[in-house]
Amino acid sequence: MADVHYHIERPGPRSRYVLKHLLGTMPGWEAVEIPDLNQFRSVEGPKLLYGKGPVAGAFQIVPQGLLERADTDPVEPPMAGVDSVPVLFPAAKGDLSFDPMAGAFFLLARYEEYGPVPRDLHGRPVTASLHGARHNYLHRPVVDEWLYLLAGAWRNKDLRLPAMRRRFSQVATLDADNGAMYLGRPLWRSVGGAVRDLLRGHVQRVVDRAAVLRGARPDPYAVHQAFLSLVQQNGASAIVNFLVAPHGRHDHAINLGTAEMRKVLALVAAKAGVGLHPGYASVDRPGQAKAEKQRLEAALGRPVVQSRQHFLRMRLPETYRQLAALGIREEHSMGLHDRAGFRAGTCTPFPFFDLGPGEHATFMVHPFAVMDSALCYKLRLSPLEAVAEACKMVDAVREVQGRFISVWHERFLSGYGDERGWEVVAPSVLEHARP
Numbered sequence: 001m002a003d004v005h006y007h008i009e010r011p012g013p014r015s016r017y018v019l020k021h022l023l024g025t026m027p028g029w030e031a032v033e034i035p036d037l038n039q040f041r042s043v044e045g046p047k048l049l050y051g052k053g054p055v056a057g058a059f060q061i062v063p064q065g066l067l068e069r070a071d072t073d074p075v076e077p078p079m080a081g082v083d084s085v086p087v088l089f090p091a092a093k094g095d096l097s098f099d100p101m102a103g104a105f106f107l108l109a110r111y112e113e114y115g116p117v118p119r120d121l122h123g124r125p126v127t128a129s130l131h132g133a134r135h136n137y138l139h140r141p142v143v144d145e146w147l148y149l150l151a152g153a154w155r156n157k158d159l160r161l162p163a164m165r166r167r168f169s170q171v172a173t174l175d176a177d178n179g180a181m182y183l184g185r186p187l188w189r190s191v192g193g194a195v196r197d198l199l200r201g202h203v204q205r206v207v208d209r210a211a212v213l214r215g216a217r218p219d220p221y222a223v224h225q226a227f228l229s230l231v232q233q234n235g236a237s238a239i240v241n242f243l244v245a246p247h248g249r250h251d252h253a254i255n256l257g258t259a260e261m262r263k264v265l266a267l268v269a270a271k272a273g274v275g276l277h278p279g280y281a282s283v284d285r286p287g288q289a290k291a292e293k294q295r296l297e298a299a300l301g302r303p304v305v306q307s308r309q310h311f312l313r314m315r316l317p318e319t320y321r322q323l324a325a326l327g328i329r330e331e332h333s334m335g336l337h338d339r340a341g342f343r344a345g346t347c348t349p350f351p352f353f354d355l356g357p358g359e360h361a362t363f364m365v366h367p368f369a370v371m372d373s374a375l376c377y378k379l380r381l382s383p384l385e386a387v388a389e390a391c392k393m394v395d396a397v398r399e400v401q402g403r404f405i406s407v408w409h410e411r412f413l414s415g416y417g418d419e420r421g422w423e424v425v426a427p428s429v430l431e432h433a434r435p
Helices: 013-025 037-042 100-108 142-157 187-199 203-213 224-233 259-271 288-300 318-325 372-378 383-399 410-414 422-432
Strands: 004-008 031-033 047-050 059-061 079-082 085-088 169-176 237-242 273-276 350-354 359-365 403-409
Touching (some): 004 013, 004 037, 013 031, 013 047, 013 100, 013 350, 059 142, 085 142, 100 350, 169 224, 169 422, 224 237, 224 259, 224 410, 237 259, 259 273, 259 288, 273 288, 318 359, 372 403, 372 410, 383 403, 383 422, 403 410, 403 422, 410 422
Parallel strands (some): 004 031, 004 047, 047 059, 169 237, 169 403, 237 273
Antiparallel strands (some): 079 085, 350 359
């Protein structure tokens, strides 16, 4: 039996997508659309109308126009505030003073990223230009907050509305950009690296490299077992994404065929999810991600269905279309490269909606809230400041019983070299995020 029923006055792909997610997936309700208005009028139990003509006994949200459109022309959503929560598309009529469906669609579909948004040298949207940054709500999972406002107002009108079935959880992800720092490199790269360190005055690194290569000490980036143990101790799930692209300016991982990388892959495969980390150039070279995925699957011995773009480089909708065609079912690139926060305004996984044909695929986007490199390199925080900033995101996610997803890298977990001191950050954040 359905928990709630809903009717869309002017149904279309956009409205059907977002109502199914906002009334079904997010709260954990069994939500059923009733297309026939007369049948909807006679339905018993909690029901919601997305339309302008009120229906007796139904909670009404008045559409503000975005979901009835079929174009991708730039939109600047109007803003308001409800109970100290920033909202998009305020409404003068209905049982809620804003249209959460339109606002959620604008953010989840990444509507603004289809337009002429400024981009950095890696092709990523300039964060400061995003609507959430310009209106100071990027640090809040506002779509999840809107769900709570909607449920509260609806329950005030109909006490039969069931409680939401949401539960806080955390997922810690690691991008294996290297696999090892010194091991697994061809001789010429080891010699070249040592010469470079000498020229830069990093004598200790030359000593460390020699010690690692002769087996006198572990590789500084041999952090994978410790990471998996840390994740398990703190009640989280783990995903490790492997970079298997050929060596290049931005792709530095050791070869997947080396003994060292095979060892890491086997360790991870036994205890965590294994994802693909498509190389830097995969966005510009159709077919490269396919070859990399096949290489990883051959080494792993099973299909790979999780992925995150290297440098978070992607083009919407093309990159998502390509990944979906490759059989990727969980995509983890939806986050910010230069600060903590919620690029899509949510901490709940959501299905990808392709604004091109106006349809959604069986392809879930898993948004992350915190990445170590952003806290260090972009925000220039100290390790203790980074912990405090990340914990704010944890608290924001916990407040709405969402999923806290964090992104880590071997260099920061190692606390080696330039990242000395950062080894305390992940343990502190994951412990704070323990369910």
